[in-house]
Amino acid sequence: MGPVIYAFHPSPAPLLYRDLLIVLPLYFAFLLNEPQDWVDRLPQPLLWLVAAFSALIVAQMANPNIYHPLVALIGAKVWLFYLPLTAIGYAYARSRAELIDFLRLFAVVAIFPCLFGIAMWASSTLFGYYRTMTFVYGIPAAEATQDFAWFWLGAFLYRIPSTFQFPSQYFGFALFAIAPIYMLLRLDTDRRWRRFAGVALGVVIIATFLMGARGAFVFVPLLLLLILAVSRRIGGAIKWGLMVAALMAVALFVSRIDPLALLRQVSGLVAAYGAETAWGGMVAAFARGGWFGIGTGMNAGASRYALINYTPVQIENWYARAFVELGAPGLVLLVAIVAAAIYYGYRAYEQIRDPAAHRAAAAMVAYLIVMALNSLKGWQMDLDPTNFYYWLFLGILLRLPSLDEPADPGRASRSAGSGST
16 A cells, blocks of 8 residues: 555565565465466467566576666566466466455455545545645655646646555556456346446546546546447447446536546647657667667666666656567567467457356456557556556456356256256
8 A cells, every 4th residue: 555655665665575475475375286287278379478578588687788787686577577477367266156256355445445536536625635645645745646746627637646656556456447347247146246346336437537647538438448349239338338428527527627628638648648658659769779678677667766866767658668678579579468468368258158257358358458558658567556467367367268157057057947848
């Protein structure tokens, strides 16, 4: 949690403790207790691409342009540390019931940061942005809010970090949360949990529009539209389109944001993403790293913790980061991994027969596509918790076809029995 991490500011110890006390024990427990057949079940081309990418990262750790060996170690950790979560997600989803229990837990946990973020927005509106953020975060409030950044769109749109270190993490979490909550809405057979999932989905969407991330007005509607497009639910598109429009209208009404000012801001933002960050980032990466790159970690934001007064290159584009650090081979391999994840995720979606599971899988396929596009504008895939959830749920998506079963097995068996008489 952001406030907890900033309580130890400027020490990065809580970040290290999380990996040492949670992620590494998870990996060890997985290796000790799980059968190794997941290696054969996961798509082999994807595994070979990851292996080649990993080897290139290790080789680039010896690049003579690297500022310090610690920079290379941090860069390798950011690139590789969470990739094994795909195998864990694949192995964890043993049954549909266990997956639904996990999705229920996620939905319950996810709603609290979003409610807290909405409360922070309300407090900032009523009592003042500076006062609210300093009350929650203390002295590091300026760092948590990007120097108390805000936008004027007929009303103030504040940068809200909620329970995270900074707003980009909060946005990454909320954007991801839409997919598993939608999965719960489609998979769960309990009416009460489906009703809760519907409420939670509405809360998350409203929170994204009030957190001060202008990209939310681009990527949240895009994600929801892609879910419908992947699942080919033309009729549902009207219903969901009206729901998203209503939720956005609620967010704009309570925040008093001018829709026309927002439209101008978003259209300019999309143009800037394309010209300055996507294309411009690649041009800058080539100018800085050439065809062969300047070494692992040299464009990783986390490497700023390596040494005092050290500043990484910081070109905002995930693919450009691969280009500047690992050169053209790294860019090609990274694009191939992202494309393979989408391809095999969609292939898993196509193999599912049960309509409910089919629609649930569409949410994760749509999320993979959105993140492939979002990575053109920033390093969201390097940030917690996106880097954790992306790979974990990729494994769950690849496992879904083997969990294919009717939504209500008892009802299916009763129907089969009545048909045989």
